[in-house]
Amino acid sequence: MKTLLTALTSGGKQVVLTRQWSLVNLREWRKNETFHCPQCKEQVLLKVGDIVIPHFAHQKQTTCRDSFSEGESPTHLLGKIQLYELFSRLQLPTEMEPYLPDIRQRPDLLVTWRNEQVPIEFQCSTIPIARILERNAGYDTVNMTPIWIVLTPQKVQDSSVFVLTHRFTQFQQHFIRHIHSHTKEALSVFITYNPLKQQFHYLSHFIHLRGTAFVVCHSVMRSAHQTIPFAIPATPSIKDIEELTRQYQSARRKYLRSVIGYNQRGIHHRFLRACYELRVQPIQLPAWIGVPTFGQAAFTESDSEWQLLLIAAIRHTRNTPFQLNRSILHSFVKTFEGESSRQLEACQSYVDFLKERRIDIYRLDQFMGKDFVLEILSGRFLAMHAKN
Known part of the structure; x- marks a missing residue:
């Protein structure tokens, strides 16, 4: 019915x-x-x-x-009612379930803010990704940018920590908003809402670990404190960045320790073969291989894996990062699945990191200070928020 x-x-x-x-x-x-x-x-x-x-x-x-x-589920109905009340309380013209005849679509809410109409979609169930893309395309034809709010996942609801690891399903990844700053890196934000507790849960400041796993900042906001446009998460504190760093480095060590034991392909695995050819054990990789530089999420592989393979590719040409021809990077990313343009940016960012640190890629025993990952993340997030 x-x-x-x-x-x-x-x-x-x-x-x-x-x-x-x-x-x-x-x-x-x-x-x-x-x-x-x-x-x-x-x-x-x-x-x-x-x-x-x-x-x-x-x-x-x-x-x-x-x-x-x-x-519609009771949770979806309740969420729509609460969101309608929120926008009405903020004295914004708000329509519930309006029909848009030009695109034959009906958003959950349509909010007018600064003379712009913004569709709000509260998504409680998993639907085909094709339908999400179709709806977004429809809004685009009438110059509307929708804001999708997802029902808060149970694991996130149950968590009280500010820094946590979360695996984003392919479905969830389509609702991550990218808020552009003055830097080349956008602030990624995943907005969720829990109608039962009337709380917004934000996941932000994504650091890719491997596959669909990210370490993120988790903040909670009561509905009564929400603003329009939706509040942008604050810059992580030094303590939070230290915890992000700790979890990133812990995931790196876990991956390097497990890669041999869990891999049945042995030397036929590209990463293990590269380790063998470079005469280094995975767990003994220098700290400058496997670092969270800009754009690393373009690869589903661990940073340790794709960065080691890039080092091996550069060494194969007998060049250094300072002598690198960009054609090498183009050939390199072709061997990976994913969006090559984003992967090229990630590779260039890592090469820039190597050059800035004046790292000799032919010396895998080169020492790095223990706090350099913390420095990378601190600079990354502070720059992102400087003029946001």
């Missing part, structure tokens, strides 16, 4: 079911009033139970072509 939170009365007045309506008043009201779908104008039922959130529902045999979502 089609569910919605907006309807028209018999007199044509729009009704939005927020929490200001008591169950008693709604039950009394429906005795003397009829309600109609804002789109197809067919009569809808006002459903008022003791457990389920009050809502309007189409009849099962509706002819409404552009009807509302099928069977």
